[in-house]
Amino acid sequence: xxxxxxTIDHVDIFYGSVQALFDVSVRVAPGETVAVLxxxxxxxxxxxxxxxxxxxxxxxxVRVLGRDIRGLATSQVAALGVGSIPEGRRVFPEMTVxxxxxMGAYLRRNEGRRRLEQATEEALALFPDLRxxxxxxxxxxxxxxxxxxxxxxxxxxxxxxxxxxEPSMGLSPRFVERIYDAIAGLKARGVTIxxxxxxxxxxxxxxxxxxxxxxxxxxxxxEAAALANDxxxxxxxxxxxxxxxxxxxHV
Amino acid sequence: MVDFFSQIxxxxxIGNVYALLAIGFALVFGVANLINFAQGSxxxxxGYLTFxxxxxxxxxxxxxxxxxxxxxxxxxxxxxxxxxxPIQRGPRIAPLLATLALAVIIDSTAExxxxxxxxxxPNPMADQAWTVGNAFISAVDLLILATGIVCIVSLTxxxxxxxxGRALRATAMDPEAAQQMGxxxxxxxxxxxxxxxxxxxxxxxxxxxxxxxxxxTMGIPFGLKGFTAxxxxxxxxxxxxxxxxxxLGIFESLTSGYLGSLYRNMVAYSLLLLVLFFRPQGxxxxxxxxxxxxxxxxxxxxxxxxxxxxxxxxxxxxxxxxAGWPALAVLVLAVLYPFVADRTWEHxxxxxxxxxxxxxxxxxxxxxxxxxxxxxxxxxxxxxYTAxxxxVACDLPIELLLVAAGTMGAIAAIxxxxxxxxxxxxxxxxxxLASGLILHSVFLSWIDVTRGPMGVRGIPPPSVGxxxxxxxxxxxxHYWLSLAVLALALFLTGRLLQSNVGRTWRAIREDRLAAVAxxxxxxxxxxxxxxxxxxxxxxxxxxxxxxxxxxxxxxxxILASFIVLTMVVLGGxxxxxxxxxxxxxxxxxxxxxxxxxxFRMVAYGLVLLLAIxxxxxxxxxxx
Ligand SMILES: Nc1ncnc2c1ncn2[C@@H]1O[C@H](COP(=O)(O)OP(=O)(O)OP(=O)(O)O)[C@@H](O)[C@H]1O
Ligand SMILES: [Mg+2]
Numbered sequence: 001x002x003x004x005x006x007t008i009d010h011v012d013i014f015y016g017s018v019q020a021l022f023d024v025s026v027r028v029a030p031g032e033t034v035a036v037l038x039x040x041x042x043x044x045x046x047x048x049x050x051x052x053x054x055x056x057x058x059x060x061x062v063r064v065l066g067r068d069i070r071g072l073a074t075s076q077v078a079a080l081g082v083g084s085i086p087e088g089r090r091v092f093p094e095m096t097v098x099x100x101x102x103m104g105a106y107l108r109r110n111e112g113r114r115r116l117e118q119a120t121e122e123a124l125a126l127f128p129d130l131r132x133x134x135x136x137x138x139x140x141x142x143x144x145x146x147x148x149x150x151x152x153x154x155x156x157x158x159x160x161x162x163x164x165x166e167p168s169m170g171l172s173p174r175f176v177e178r179i180y181d182a183i184a185g186l187k188a189r190g191v192t193i194x195x196x197x198x199x200x201x202x203x204x205x206x207x208x209x210x211x212x213x214x215x216x217x218x219x220x221x222x223e224a225a226a227l228a229n230d231x232x233x234x235x236x237x238x239x240x241x242x243x244x245x246x247x248x249x250h251v
Numbered sequence: 252m253v254d255f256f257s258q259i260x261x262x263x264x265i266g267n268v269y270a271l272l273a274i275g276f277a278l279v280f281g282v283a284n285l286i287n288f289a290q291g292s293x294x295x296x297x298g299y300l301t302f303x304x305x306x307x308x309x310x311x312x313x314x315x316x317x318x319x320x321x322x323x324x325x326x327x328x329x330x331x332x333x334x335x336x337p338i339q340r341g342p343r344i345a346p347l348l349a350t351l352a353l354a355v356i357i358d359s360t361a362e363x364x365x366x367x368x369x370x371x372x373p374n375p376m377a378d379q380a381w382t383v384g385n386a387f388i389s390a391v392d393l394l395i396l397a398t399g400i401v402c403i404v405s406l407t408x409x410x411x412x413x414x415x416g417r418a419l420r421a422t423a424m425d426p427e428a429a430q431q432m433g434x435x436x437x438x439x440x441x442x443x444x445x446x447x448x449x450x451x452x453x454x455x456x457x458x459x460x461x462x463x464x465x466x467x468t469m470g471i472p473f474g475l476k477g478f479t480a481x482x483x484x485x486x487x488x489x490x491x492x493x494x495x496x497x498x499l500g501i502f503e504s505l506t507s508g509y510l511g512s513l514y515r516n517m518v519a520y521s522l523l524l525l526v527l528f529f530r531p532q533g534x535x536x537x538x539x540x541x542x543x544x545x546x547x548x549x550x551x552x553x554x555x556x557x558x559x560x561x562x563x564x565x566x567x568x569x570x571x572x573x574a575g576w577p578a579l580a581v582l583v584l585a586v587l588y589p590f591v592a593d594r595t596w597e598h599x600x601x602x603x604x605x606x607x608x609x610x611x612x613x614x615x616x617x618x619x620x621x622x623x624x625x626x627x628x629x630x631x632x633x634x635x636y637t638a639x640x641x642x643v644a645c646d647l648p649i650e651l652l653l654v655a656a657g658t659m660g661a662i663a664a665i666x667x668x669x670x671x672x673x674x675x676x677x678x679x680x681x682x683x684l685a686s687g688l689i690l691h692s693v694f695l696s697w698i699d700v701t702r703g704p705m706g707v708r709g710i711p712p713p714s715v716g717x718x719x720x721x722x723x724x725x726x727x728x729h730y731w732l733s734l735a736v737l738a739l740a741l742f743l744t745g746r747l748l749q750s751n752v753g754r755t756w757r758a759i760r761e762d763r764l765a766a767v768a769x770x771x772x773x774x775x776x777x778x779x780x781x782x783x784x785x786x787x788x789x790x791x792x793x794x795x796x797x798x799x800x801x802x803x804x805x806x807x808x809i810l811a812s813f814i815v816l817t818m819v820v821l822g823g824x825x826x827x828x829x830x831x832x833x834x835x836x837x838x839x840x841x842x843x844x845x846x847x848x849x850f851r852m853v854a855y856g857l858v859l860l861l862a863i864x865x866x867x868x869x870x871x872x873x874x
Binding site (some may be wrong): 052054073074075078079084086090091092093094095099102103104106107109153157 | 414417418420421424425427428429430431432433434435436437
């Protein structure tokens with residue numbers, strides 16, 4: 001639909017001769033939070049990379065914020081108003097927290113010092129842990145702090161669309177909760193969010209709609225609440241694998 | 252009496268120039284992930300373009316220097332655009348070989364344009380100097396110090412406090428993440444090559460002022476020292492590069508002050524090898540080398556040396572090799588060749604056979620085992636000197652001389668290999684280059700044995716023990732001798748590459764980690780590859796010395812290594828048939844281009860560059 005923030009339309013993605021996505025279609029409407037779920041190597045990161053223009057579709061089309069992004073460089077896609085929290089955080093290790101935040105505001109560099117200071121202040125209010133780490137090198141932060149920094153960095157941009165790749169990866173349950181609180185906070189501010197996640201429970205709680213990827217194919221899509229409550233879907237697709245395997249053993 | 256304080260000032264001045272070059276290396280390494288061999292050539296161009304502005308356009312020094320530096324900056328950007336960017340996604344070693352080719356093209360073009368001779372560089376403040384206490388301080392020293400400090404400080408401020416500078420650093424740390432912040436990484440790459448050209452150009456002008464002279468190959472020693480300085484500082488760190496440059500400058504100045512300037516280069520190159528061996532992550536422990544496997548290697552982990560076979564390089568669809576009956580048929584034709592060739596072409600045939608042997612030697616270590624060596628001519632030289640000196644001193648059959656030369660070549664190769672096998676990727680190239688240059692300076696300066704620049708004359712014609720001491724004096728005889736050695740070497744090497752040893756070499760090349768995990772003693776196998784390669788190179792050297800009856804250090808300089816590397820890349824690294832094909836092709840090309848003698852090196856460089864850009868797997872493909 002033309003009013004959508006993201007429209008991935010029947011897309012095939014290849015890495016060399018290896019196909020990672022098969023005929024995938026994903027939509028994100030304005031203000032919506034959409035989760036793409038799936039196991040390892042199911043193509044979740046590839047879906048995000050498709051939206052960011054890091055990979056090019058061999059077939060199908062990708063529209064982001066009203067533009068067909070074919071042929072656009074990732075930096076140009078970012079300039080459309082897309083913020084990103086990459087898989088594995090990818091903070092700039094030899095820059096301080098402050099410099100990382102400024103990199104997040106790179107596309108707003110002409111807005112003047114005052115507004116950027118204000119944005120920094122806001123980001124620090126959202127992620128107060130970062131305040132006391134302000135002058136520290138990002139590479140020396142803990143994993144959870146780095147995730148906070150990656151989120152704050154993406155927020156500096158005030159993006160219209162925020163792409164998040166596995167925010168819970170490698171974090172303790174307590175930290176995962178805080179990260180998801182923050183995501184819910186961003187959602188409440190009206191940001192459109194496309195996130196991919198392996199652990200379904202948290203993601204389905206914050207998302208409006210969700211897709212489940214399996215070996216590069218969309219297996220299921222629907223309202224997040226419905227997916228979360230459907231035991232057969234939970235069993236078949238959402239990581240309750242041990243359970244399923246035991247069952248098939250008996251067959 | 253050498254004054255300590257003067258030496259320090261002097262070292263700081265030269266060290267500033269090294270620091271500028273080192274920053275160039277560090278920036279390009281960080282952003283483009285490659286070691287830029289052409290950095291030294293840009294440095295040379297800075298000096299020459301300024302010189303041209305003054306001598307031919309009649310400009311005053313300052314505008315000429317600004318113009319020259321500006322042009323060098325542009326050339327730095329242009330090289331990246333035209334030659335390096337197109338092969339970004341090619342095999343990992345391709346960009347490095349391309350910068351090597353560019354360096355040769357630029358240096359030899361400079362020889363054509365400005366003559367190979369040293370030129371006087373204008374220096375209006377040549378005789379302004381002061382003595383403070385015992386110390387002697389010249390105006391040039393101060394100028395270099397001031398310029399260096401201004402450059403370094405402004406660059407540091409730029410990188411730290413401007414949006415563009417931060418974006419540049421971000422790109423170096425993580426280009427993919429930087430892109431997602433909206434940074435145009437292609438523009439950052441352009442900026443980086445521009446900065447490298449700028450700093451190189453400034454360095455060239457300063458060195459021109461310092462020595463009051465410039466010469467076309469000045470980029471080689473200064474480039475290598477700039478790289479040494481960058482490496483000392485941890486290769487990708489700017490403060491490290493600065494500290495490394497100053498340290499190297501002072502160290503070199505003190506050694507040449509107290510030991511004599513003959514040792515200046517040797518000390519610097521040895522320092523490079525020592526650092527590579529003991530602390531490839533640099534004095535300050537930056538992690539920059541990780542990308543190339545160096546620091547991991549130092550930490551006892553073994554890097555992957557995947558070469559032409561990196562992820563994006565498509566496997567060549569066809570590999571052309573000769574074996575069995577067709578190979579025998581070619582051999583028979585080759586044996587009959589003197590019956591149709593005249594004396595000149597017999598001589599060319601002999602050279603082709605000798606260089607084929609050398610190319611086979613290089614392809615064993617560079618292609619099959621994945622250890623690119625650009626010091627190979629030095630091993631060739633070790634063999635040549637061994638055979639020549641033994642041949643002059645006592646009357647020995649050529650078989651014995653070949654074995655002796657081969658053995659010395661193998662020993663030298665192992666010595667170089669000990670440093671190289673722990674490294675990988677681009678760093679290995681620098682290590683072998685330094686080994687080659689050290690051996691070359693040994694040929695040049697160990698006058699008691701090698702007779703220095705005079706060379707060894709009157710090497711007797713080879714006498715063949717198997718033929719009852721028959722002495723070879725005519726061209727056809729030389730040809731058959733070389734052909735016989737080549738055929739034997741090809742046969743044995745072919746068997747070796749098909750044996751378990753060859754398979755293990757390829758396994759190490761493709762995925763060293765996996766090979767080590769499977770229990771392969773990788774270092775031992777790689778040293779074996781160096782030994783085999785050194786033996787063949789040494790034997791080729793023996794044939795060469797006896798063919799020409801006269802050898803001199805110039806025969807074994809890096810340019811010779813470069814030619815052999817071109818042959819091997821042309822043939823498709825790791826392909827024996829290809830190596831011979833490349834050698835014959837290049838030797839014949841040389842003969843055909845004889846009239847254009849001076850253009851020869853440019854032509855070689857172009858051939859290598861085009862091969863890398865359009866046929867990265869060689870004309871005959873590689874296995
Ligand atoms: N750069 C690449 N080159 C080749 N294949 C790739 C590349 N990136 C991903 N793939 C392949 O594409 C498939 C999907 O990868 P993707 O990274 O999208 O998985 P994912 O769902 O994000 O997995 P994870 O949960 O482990 O992050 C995998 O089989 C992977 O091996
Ligand atoms: Mg992923």
